[in-house]
Amino acid sequence: MSNASNPETRVIEVHNLARVEGEGSLHLKIQGNRVTDIRFGIFEPPRFFEAFLRGRSFDEVPDITARICGICPVAYQMSSCTAIEAAMNIKVEGQLRLLRRLLYCGEWIESHVLHMFFLHLPDFLGYESAISMAADHKDLVVGALRLKKAGNEIVRLLGGREVHPINVRVGGFHRVPERGELDALGEELSACRNFAVDAIRFLASLRYPELEIDYDCVALRHPKEVAMLDGAIATSRGLEIPISQFPDHFEEIQVPHSTALHGRLRNGGTYLVGPLARLNLNWDLYPPAIKKLAEEIKFTVPCHNQFKSLLARGFETLYALDHALELISAYAPPSEPAAEIKVRQGVGHGCTEAPRGILYHRYEIGADGLIRSATIVPPTAQNQPQIEADLAAYAPRLLSLPQEEMTLRCEQLIRNYDPCISCATHFLKLTVDRG
Amino acid sequence: MSAQKIRVIGVGTAGAGDDALGLEAASILRSRVPPTVDVTSDTTGGSNIATLCEGIDVLIIIDAVKPTPTFPPGAMLSWAYPAMRSAIDQSLCRNTHSFSVTEGLALAEQLGVLPKRVKVFGMAGENFEPASGLSATVRMRLNDLVELVLQHI
Numbered sequence: 001m002s003n004a005s006n007p008e009t010r011v012i013e014v015h016n017l018a019r020v021e022g023e024g025s026l027h028l029k030i031q032g033n034r035v036t037d038i039r040f041g042i043f044e045p046p047r048f049f050e051a052f053l054r055g056r057s058f059d060e061v062p063d064i065t066a067r068i069c070g071i072c073p074v075a076y077q078m079s080s081c082t083a084i085e086a087a088m089n090i091k092v093e094g095q096l097r098l099l100r101r102l103l104y105c106g107e108w109i110e111s112h113v114l115h116m117f118f119l120h121l122p123d124f125l126g127y128e129s130a131i132s133m134a135a136d137h138k139d140l141v142v143g144a145l146r147l148k149k150a151g152n153e154i155v156r157l158l159g160g161r162e163v164h165p166i167n168v169r170v171g172g173f174h175r176v177p178e179r180g181e182l183d184a185l186g187e188e189l190s191a192c193r194n195f196a197v198d199a200i201r202f203l204a205s206l207r208y209p210e211l212e213i214d215y216d217c218v219a220l221r222h223p224k225e226v227a228m229l230d231g232a233i234a235t236s237r238g239l240e241i242p243i244s245q246f247p248d249h250f251e252e253i254q255v256p257h258s259t260a261l262h263g264r265l266r267n268g269g270t271y272l273v274g275p276l277a278r279l280n281l282n283w284d285l286y287p288p289a290i291k292k293l294a295e296e297i298k299f300t301v302p303c304h305n306q307f308k309s310l311l312a313r314g315f316e317t318l319y320a321l322d323h324a325l326e327l328i329s330a331y332a333p334p335s336e337p338a339a340e341i342k343v344r345q346g347v348g349h350g351c352t353e354a355p356r357g358i359l360y361h362r363y364e365i366g367a368d369g370l371i372r373s374a375t376i377v378p379p380t381a382q383n384q385p386q387i388e389a390d391l392a393a394y395a396p397r398l399l400s401l402p403q404e405e406m407t408l409r410c411e412q413l414i415r416n417y418d419p420c421i422s423c424a425t426h427f428l429k430l431t432v433d434r435g
Numbered sequence: 436m437s438a439q440k441i442r443v444i445g446v447g448t449a450g451a452g453d454d455a456l457g458l459e460a461a462s463i464l465r466s467r468v469p470p471t472v473d474v475t476s477d478t479t480g481g482s483n484i485a486t487l488c489e490g491i492d493v494l495i496i497i498d499a500v501k502p503t504p505t506f507p508p509g510a511m512l513s514w515a516y517p518a519m520r521s522a523i524d525q526s527l528c529r530n531t532h533s534f535s536v537t538e539g540l541a542l543a544e545q546l547g548v549l550p551k552r553v554k555v556f557g558m559a560g561e562n563f564e565p566a567s568g569l570s571a572t573v574r575m576r577l578n579d580l581v582e583l584v585l586q587h588i
Contacts, residue, residue, distance in 0.1 A: 067450075114482065118534070131538065134545040142546060145486050152479060163448065163478040 010399065028395055028410065035392040039255075040384060040414070053374040058084050058343070058365050059170055065361070065376070066164045071114065074107040074155060075354030077168040078229055079376075083361040084170050086244075087348025090341055095334040096172040097229065099158060102327045103168070104228045104352070105320040106154025110162075111355035112275070112313040112320075113151060115418045116203070117144035120310055123412040124206045140202065143195035147317070150188045154324060157185055172338030179333060186328040189321055196321055197293065200314040204297035208307045209409070211394050215304060215386070216269060217277035218250075220353050226285050226319060227278075228353050234281050235271065236302070244349040246360050252377060263382030270385040273357025274417065275312035276303060290318055306390060306416040313418075343369040354379050356418050380419045387417055439492035439552075441588055442473045446498040446536055449478065452567045453508070453560025456577065457497040459569060460558075463581050472588060481539025488548040495584060498536055500526045500557035508561035509576040511583055516540055516553040523555050556584050 010030045029037035049068055053061060065080045066073035078100060085092060092100070117140065118130040127133035134141040152162040157177060159165020167174050221240065222231035233249075234240045241249060250271075252261035265271055283291075283301040294301070299311055345367040351360045357379030364372040394413055398406045445461025448454045458476045465474045473491075477483050488494060502508050506526075514523050517540070524537040534542065536555070543549040558580050561570040569577070 070448075118482075129538075131541045131545050134542055138546055141542070142485075145482075149483060149486050152483070161449070161478055164450065 026410070026414075028391060030395055030399065033396045033399065035395050038388050038392050038395075040388050040391065050374045050376055053363075053371045056371050058088075058363070058369045058371060061363070061371065061374075062168050062170065063164075063166065066168075068376070068378070070163050071111050072107055072354045072356070072359075073164045074103055074159065074168075075352055075359045076376075077165065078104060078352040079350045079354075079359045079361040080363070081168065081170050081350070082229060082352060083348040083350030083363050084365065085339075085348065086350060087346035087363055087365050088170075088341065088344050089346070090171055090339050092172055092339050095332060096176075096337075096339065098327050098331070099173065099176060099334075101228055102154060102324055102331075103158045103165075105324040105327070106151045106158070108320040108355055109151025109317055109324075110148050110155065111151075111418075112317045113144050113148040115355075115415075116310055116313050116317070117141065117148075117199075120412075120415050120418070121203075123408070123415060124208075124310070140199065143192075143199065147192045147195060147199075147321075150185070150192050151320075153185055153188065157181065169338055171341050172334075172336075174337060176333050176337045179331060182328045182331055186325060189325055189328070193318075193321060193325075196314075196318045200293060200311065200318060201297060203311050203314050204299065206310070208305060208310075209394075209412075210305070211307060211390070211397075211413075212304045213306065213390060213393060215272040215277065215280075215306075216265070217280045217302075218271045218273050218358060218382075219278040219281045220351060220358060221281055222285075224285075226282050226323070230352075233351060233358065236277075236280060243351040243360070246349060246351060246377075247362070247375075250360075250377070250382075252381060261381050262384050263377060264385055270389050271382065272306070272386050273379045273382050274309065275316050275355075275357075276306060276309045277357065278353060279303070279312045279315060286315070286319060287322060289322070290315055293318070306413070309416050309418075343367070356380060357382060380417070383417050383419065387414060387419070390416070440471075440473075440490060441493040441495065442475065442487060442491045443468070443495045443497065443584065443588075444484070444487055445474070445476045446480070446496060447476075447478065450567070452562040452564050453558075453570050453573045454499050454563050456499050456558055456560060456569060456573050456580070460497045460577060460580050460584070463577065464584060467581065467585060468588060481534035481536040481542075484534075484536065484539030485543040485546055485548055488543045488550060491550050493552045494550045494554070495587065496536060496540075496553070496555045497580070497584060498555070498557055499560045499563075502559040502561065506559045508559050508570065508572045510559045511576070511580055512557045512559075513583065513587075514555045514557075516555055517544060517549075519555075523557075526557060554587055556580065 027039040061080045062077040065076040068076050122130055122133045125133055155165060156162045160167035217236040220227035220231040221234035232240050232242055233246060249266055251266050252263050255262050280302040347364045349362050351358050359379055360377040362375040366372050390413055398409050443464055445457040447457035449458055461474050461476050500512060561572050
């Protein structure tokens with residue numbers, strides 16, 4: 001529709017985002033060259049889970065929270081376990097901790113590969129979907145499928161199944177693998193490495209829209225390794241706090257246009273979590289071989305272009321693959337599958353690096369081991385305001401484009417974040433109001 | 436028994452009511468087919484289908500179907516792919532976080548790895564609630580579904 005009285009007003013209105021977990025919508029209004037209204041709303045299931053958890057036993061929490069997401073259940077299990085272990089002063093160390101890192105490598109690989117090659121790459125190459133893209137890029141798709149399957153296999157082997165693992169428990173695992181069980185996995189990961197490297201080179205050859213944003217990046221930071229399970233929460237503005245202080249510096253607020261909570265800094269600022277933020281804050285800890293590859297493709301850190309999160313995911317995938325190989329090579333089965341647990345009353349905070357960014361959990365546990373209160377802050381909630389800010393900065397540059405092309409570009413930007421609500425692709429049904 | 440290489444994939448989600456019926460049917464089938472028939476379970480929706488198409492002549496997929504007035508809970512359906520592509524797409528339960536079964540089949544087709552014979556079997560579910568098992572209706576009919584699949588092996 002056109003706005004006869006104000007021909008310079010352009011409105012993008014999307015009422016229902018299909019193929020999403022919950023419901024989402026986008027409203028974008030531009031007057032002249034200025035975005036005057038932007039509302040990216042979603043409905044977020046985890047709120048219900050916090051209520052479900054109250055009154056449940058602490059040892060049920062990892063399995064219940066794993067159900068929040070089908071693509072990153074390991075993240076929910078790891079954040080819940082580390083929070084409960086903090087509350088009960090349980091130390092998970094040595095091989096048990098390393099097995100958790102290995103499990104997380106599997107999730108990073110399968111989640112990132114799915115997003116990079118099947119959900120996001122078609123945007124860059126101009127295809128409607130991964131299926132149509134496969135006709136012209138068969139080797140790329142076949143290699144990606146194999147790599148994703150290898151990631152899934154790590155999760156299956158350690159977690160008991162590929163989706164919603166059942167082998168994780170507070171303190172460690174129900175069962176740990178024998179040494180020989182990991183051999184075939186190591187061989188398959190090794191066989192995928194050349195593809196992972198070549199894929200990054202291919203991704204580097206793509207044309208990336210120019211959109212530099214001065215992000216406040218937020219990620220876990222560990223002094224000795226690329227953080228996955230633990231460390232301090234660090235920001236690119238210089239803040240570095242223990243995980244337990246997350247609520248002191250970050251908050252979730254309600255906004256009128258969405259039932260989903262929006263994460264923000266307590267000073268009101270937006271921030272970025274996820275692969276690009278992690279890379280910007282942890283690049284010094286990356287192995288030399290990966291840094292050399294970055295140099296070869298002229299990828300520089302810090303990077304402030306979220307479209308290049310595609311490359312950041314590529315580097316994280318390669319890191320996860322190499323790290324998984326290291327962990328498999330050095331693996332010796334621990335004597336016990338889990339640390340000893342003594343139930344005690346307490347409050348615990350956990351934060352781990354889900355594929356999409358930091359995932360914070362807080363639990364208050366009674367002396368009977370029952371959950372008194374639970375707080376879960378997923379990465380997509382934290383990134384929502386930043387997505388809106390990115391759209392506000394990007395949309396005015398697209399005004400010369402036809403409506404359909406402009407919408408596709410906005411979708412591509414949203415997919416930079418791999419938001420859980422839009423795991424599937426090409427979801428916007430657009431109406432244009434020029435009236 | 437045929438000398439063709441056959442793979443059966445039971446698709447679904449455990450602990451989500453009748454969405455697990457493909458997994459349960461695969462579990463029963465494992466004890467009913469010769470070792471030359473590969474039976475596997477896939478909880479990732481359809482994203483592994485293209486990979487699982489390698490080296491086989493026949494692909495059989497078992498999944499849960501949304502009930503309709505025509506096909507109430509427990510009703511069984513079978514389709515040939517790609518001939519009945521749209522009917523499959525409209526009937527199967529979708530995975531919001533990954534490929535659907537039809538998308539996985541379409542990808543395999545595009546990659547040229549789809550076997551010559553593909554058959555999809557479905558049973559209409561009754562309950563898809565999280566943290567629940569198979570409904571009594573589906574549990575009662577599950578062996579019938581297995582028998583139907585066996586007729587095609």
